[in-house]
Amino acid sequence: MTRSVWLKADDAVGDWDDRRKRITAGLEAGVDWVLVDAEDVARVRELGDVNVAAFSNGDTQVIDEAEADAAEADAYFVGKEGEGDGTVDLPNDFSGSADLSTLRRTDDRADGAYVRIFGQEYEAFAEAAADEADYTVVVGEDWTIIPLENLIARIGEETDLIAGVTSAEEAKTAFETLEIGSDAVLLDSDDPDEIRDTVDVRDEAERETLDLDWAEVTTVERTGSADRVCVDTGNLLEHDEGMLVGSMSRGLFFVHAETAESPYVASRPFRVNAGAVHAYVRTPDGGTKYLSELKSGDEVQVVNLDGTTREATVGRVKIEQRPMFRVEAETDDGDRVETLLQNAETIKVPTSEGRKAVTDLQVGDEIRLYREEGARHFGESVEESIIEK
Template sequence: MTRSVWLKADDEVGDWEARKRRITAGLEAGVDWVLVDDRDVERVRELGQVNIAAFRNGDVHVMEAEADESDADAAVVGKDGEGDGTVDLPADFSGSADLSTLRADGDGTQGGYVRILNESYEAFAEAVADEAEYTIVIGEDWQIIPLENLIARIGEETDLIAGVQTAAEARTAFETLELGADGVLLDTDDPDEIRETVAVRDETQRESIDLQEAEITAIEQTGSADRVCVDTGNLMDHDEGMLVGSMSRGLFFVHAETAESPYVASRPFRVNAGAVHAYVRTPGGETKYLSELSSGDEVQVVDLDGNTREAIVGRVKIEKRPMFRVQAETESGDRIETLLQNAETIKVASEGGRKAVTDLEVGDRIKVYYEDTARHFGEAVDESIIEK
């Protein structure tokens, strides 16, 4: 599930300088959306690249006229109207001006903004969700129960965005009912809080995988092959690496080059991943051939506990080097293998700790990722494929 962080930066925040400081902090932190008043859209475009949602007048004709003049990525109704209680909520929601606007065929994606003042507004938010691509709900005196109710009742017809003021509240919103909100609308001037909320977003949408042990059954020197070093734009920790292998169903954990050696300085941005034919795991549970990687691509970094994160490829170095063929047997009895460079700096995760591929012996147990499935163009498929 893809999560998003929206940053509230309309005139309730303060004058333009105050809004600008907040927006700049959001851009530096990596928020996905900025929610502003329509008159600020072009100003935000000048600050940097980000998705912009703009509050619009709830009148259909006024909104259509504003849409012709605005470059916002999403139009949001509900401010200064029924959505925030400025205008009395009609007993018959079908007669709502906000709903009428959402049902109109205006330009751009449309969203609805609803402050949950009581149970009637909770029901109104459900009606908005039927029409809006984005449904923004702001809890007042009570937050968790309305959010639980809306998550339970609203399906995939809308992205549910919950109003929060802290990263801790964002975590709760993302975890409520185990499904969580699709996004949060953060209302704070604190740059640290903005960064922490973005970090919570990243953490909650990362995959966690189960690593298992496999026993080395053969290791032998081969001839030279075209070896790939994946140099990322991210520093990796001592317990992190990538999953690579000749067979997509079984990938070997190869450590990043974080360790110092008498001969080579550490390169904590690098994984020496093996030969060009091998697979490397990428975000979303897919794989790519090492030969396909290029600058700007994303690869998956994994630690020894199976926690994952994304890293950006900065450079791929392909050079001819002598190789080892490493073969292992999984817990299910399947044979998997890969080619790794014959060098002391390439280390795998063994039961005794990091171990150089040059020191591996038959009988050693190492960390691997195994899934009993085939792959086609990097995606898991339900078919029989023989790899040997």
């Protein structure tokens, strides 16, 4: 599931200066959406590139093709100053609901519903709205967890369920509720730190945690020169981080980032000297790419020794001809995997004795790697018979 963070920035926040400060903090933190009043859409677009949602009353807000593109929201919501927020009483029979009628129209008047949960009837109303809406925002009042649990259990994939929160801690709870969580959170906060922390919670919720294995090194031999790839990221990497690379998709070797200082070469904490052009590298979506395919702007997966992952943006790829080692390792079940790594002291891999330069690696060392069943076709895991050697 792809999680997202929405930032509430309508007139309830204050005047435009207050709203602008909140939106700017959200843009700097990396929120996915901003929810504003319709008259602010163009002003938000002037501040930066972000998805913009807008409140609409459904009766007067019609998207006119003659309007400037900048004034058009990416999604329109009903519920504010209507039935969704309690301004207008809910009808006894939801078939008479103005908000639901607007959602059911086919002229793009509304894509989403905004519902404050004052009681069970509003919970039922949110469930009815979810049947019609692409996005359903639910904001708990006296109760927050129980209504969210109920809605997660009842609502399927027909809508993106967005939970209203006021802090990163509440966002974490929303993403973990019933072990499924909401698709997104709508954050109502002016605090830049809280906004950043909520974005961090989103990122953590999307990341894999991998089970890394040990394998015994069976061969370390010099080969001829090959086209070697250095992956330079736009992110600083930590000392225990690296990337998963290898000649065989079923066994990817952990190669450390060049974070270590040496008497001869300055550290490059943004770089992983990853191997030859043919090798696979793991990506954040669980797929792989050939090292030769990487280019500026791509994302690669970064992993630490505990198996915790995050994504990093490729800033540059350097391909140069260099002398190489072939490293082969055998797993507990007798499978043998291998990769090519440059013959240089700066390329380091984790062993059971600690970080070791490839030039110091010996037969019998235990080396860290990630194993995965199945073959790869255009980077996607497939179940088919394949021989790699």
